[in-house]
Amino acid sequence: MKKTFSIWLFCLSLCVTASLSAVAQDATYSNKNALPEIGVVASDAISLDKEMIVGDAVMRQMRGQSPVIADPVLDEYLQDLGNRLVIHAENAKFPFEFFWVDNDAINAFAFFGGHIGVHTGLMRRAKTESELASVLAHEISHVTQRHIARKMQAQKRSSPLAIASLIGGVLIAMANPEAGIAAMQAGSAASAQLQIDYTRTNEQEADRIGISMLARAGFDVTAAASFFSTMAEEYRMVSKPPARLLTHPLTETRIADARARAADYPARYLRPSVQFELAKARIMARYSFEPDYAVDYFNAALEKNAYKLKVAAQYGLALAYMRAEENEKAKEIVINQLLSQDPSNLFYLDAATDIYIALGEPLKAVELLQPHVSLNPRNQVLALNQANALISASQYEQAIDLLRDFLLVNKDYQIAYQLMTEAYQKAKQFSQMHQSKAEVYALYGAYTRAVDELQYAYNFAGEDHLEKQRIRARIKQFRDQEERLERL
Known part of the structure; x- marks a missing residue:
């Protein structure tokens, strides 16, 4: 643990x-x-x-x-x-x-x-x-x-x-x-x-x-x-x-x-929540247990039928296999079993994306996610997994477009900015890379470092005067945020 x-x-x-x-x-x-x-x-x-x-x-x-x-x-x-x-x-x-x-x-x-x-x-x-x-x-x-x-x-x-x-x-x-x-x-x-x-x-x-x-x-x-x-x-x-x-x-x-x-309210009996059990299994497999112990724990649960929902124990075991770098075993559970039962489940789609990327097949993840992303392009699980898969497949511009759209309504999501930074870096768009990195620092409250990144971005902007103007405006916004806190 x-x-x-x-x-x-x-x-x-x-x-x-x-x-x-x-x-x-x-x-x-x-x-x-x-x-x-x-x-x-x-x-x-x-x-x-x-x-x-x-x-x-x-x-x-x-x-x-x-x-x-x-x-x-x-x-x-x-x-x-x-x-x-x-x-x-x-x-x-x-x-x-x-x-x-x-x-x-x-x-x-x-x-x-x-x-x-x-x-x-x-x-x-x-x-x-x-x-x-x-x-x-x-x-x-x-x-x-x-x-x-x-x-x-x-x-x-x-x-x-x-x-x-x-x-x-x-x-x-x-x-x-x-x-x-x-x-x-x-x-x-x-x-x-x-x-x-x-x-x-x-x-x-x-x-x-x-x-x-x-x-x-x-x-x-x-x-x-x-x-x-x-x-x-x-x-x-x-x-x-x-x-x-x-x-x-x-x-x-x-x-x-x-x-x-x-006792003042009517009794209510509820079935076990699939989403709750999957979230609990994810926490145990990824955060609470060490990888080897997690594999043993979920294997034992499945062998002894010691679970509320079998799919949650299977999902936990698949995540444990992924942490132990046994991705083929994880693939057998997630893609061949769980997704076939519930193809729109976000927990399973997220795991499948990671498995395909780990196996060097990111385009399969892109293909798997695309119909779901088309229906719900701003869902954080779908958009961020698709962006990650596109980056792994060297399709940087598509990833950037998807992340830009996502950030229009999720402006404080740090993973999105981290993925955007990675995409810009690999696409060799260095001014945008530093601007995205500045947003990550700002989310941590590190405004001084954010301003430093924007100054790097300004230097890479070259003769693009409109871009330089936007960068100067963002620098002013970060400095204003610091001053606003001081005035409290």
């Missing part, structure tokens, strides 16, 4: 984000059916516009310095699941962005601007899609109720940027503990105010609203209590609980409250 990061460091980030709250009085919860406190009352602490700016800045910092996963298939699944919940949320003021963090701890977290991260470890332990959805609904509720802003308003001390600095520092600590500690020390004035003990009010509010959201979205409302019970049982005898339990205290009362709230 992949190495996990410091539980203590990461638990602080959840105190700053998902669990920020004022000191609670038990009497507040004498009526479980009381209407939630709507978070817009905290608008004088930080405006929605500023919240989105700070959230964007922290997200850029995370991309550059923490183990955020860039995986179109998993991103597509998580964003779709999150959106199914958000449409049933009250007081959602901006689009939500859901993303994965490569960390085996059981955890999820939310911060400014509708950003919600989920650890791969949480997905690995979730037994059903409703359990995963229950965690997302809880975190969405933290955002819609603006718990961070309400904490700031109650204290009237910490500036948005001070809290953003602390959040960023703790998130960095997942990938680089020493750097994270230094960043947190720089924001110590804010960190001194953020205590683990002050979580009850916001946690119960998020539980209540989240379970209601879960019911409206058509999920099993008993999943919240069942996942609470799973975590409590797994870590009952452990001296160092996971971050999720440290920052989201899991008492018997809280589990009982979740069960009582679920």
Whole structure:
């Protein structure tokens, strides 16, 4: 398995984000059916516009310095699941962005601007899609109720940027503990105010609203209590609980409250979700397990019929074979078995593309994907896999055209810019290559390096005055973005 990061460091980030709250009085919860406190009352602490700016800045910092996963298939699944919940949320003021963090701890977290991260470890332990959805609904509720802003308003001390600095520092600590500690020390004035003990009010509010959201979205409302019970049982005898339990205290009362709230809704029994089981298998095969262990694990599951859905175990085994560079075995499973059963499945199409490229047959991947891309050219899984296959087949201009179209509506997708950079480089279009590389740096918040790349691009532009004008304008935009953050 992949190495996990410091539980203590990461638990602080959840105190700053998902669990920020004022000191609670038990009497507040004498009526479980009381209407939630709507978070817009905290608008004088930080405006929605500023919240989105700070959230964007922290997200850029995370991309550059923490183990955020860039995986179109998993991103597509998580964003779709999150959106199914958000449409049933009250007081959602901006689009939500859901993303994965490569960390085996059981955890999820939310911060400014509708950003919600989920650890791969949480997905690995979730037994059903409703359990995963229950965690997302809880975190969405933290955002819609603006718990961070309400904490700031109650204290009237910490500036948005001070809290953003602390959040960023703790998130960095997942990938680089020493750097994270230094960043947190720089924001110590804010960190001194953020205590683990002050979580009850916001946690119960998020539980209540989240379970209601879960019911409206058509999920099993008993999943919240069942996942609470799973975590409590797994870590009952452990001296160092996971971050999720440290920052989201899991008492018997809280589990009982979740069960009582679920009893207010009709029982709902759902079949296992194919997409959930495939996503879980992908996380286990690609991120949680070492290649050899993954092969043994999924082979054993298939031999003993120890799976919820056979196709998920087959898919996991195929991915494990790919990581072990046994691509012919993977091809037999994915292309000859899984795709024949479900030819439009994005998980299978993604794996088939990688297999064909690994076997030196990228044009077969292009041919396989083309009818699907024609129907949905801006789907991230289809477009990015097709672009990758076209680049591998030395069809650079076609890849560039496809990526340009994709980026018109997905302007912050780093893999697209990375593929674009590769295509321009191999096509020897160096001015465009440096411009694309600048966009990658900007997504990491590295504006100085982005400007450097644009200056290289300017030098390669030659006598193309229109191109030079566009480059100068982009340089100004990057510098303006830096200044806007400073003005916060």
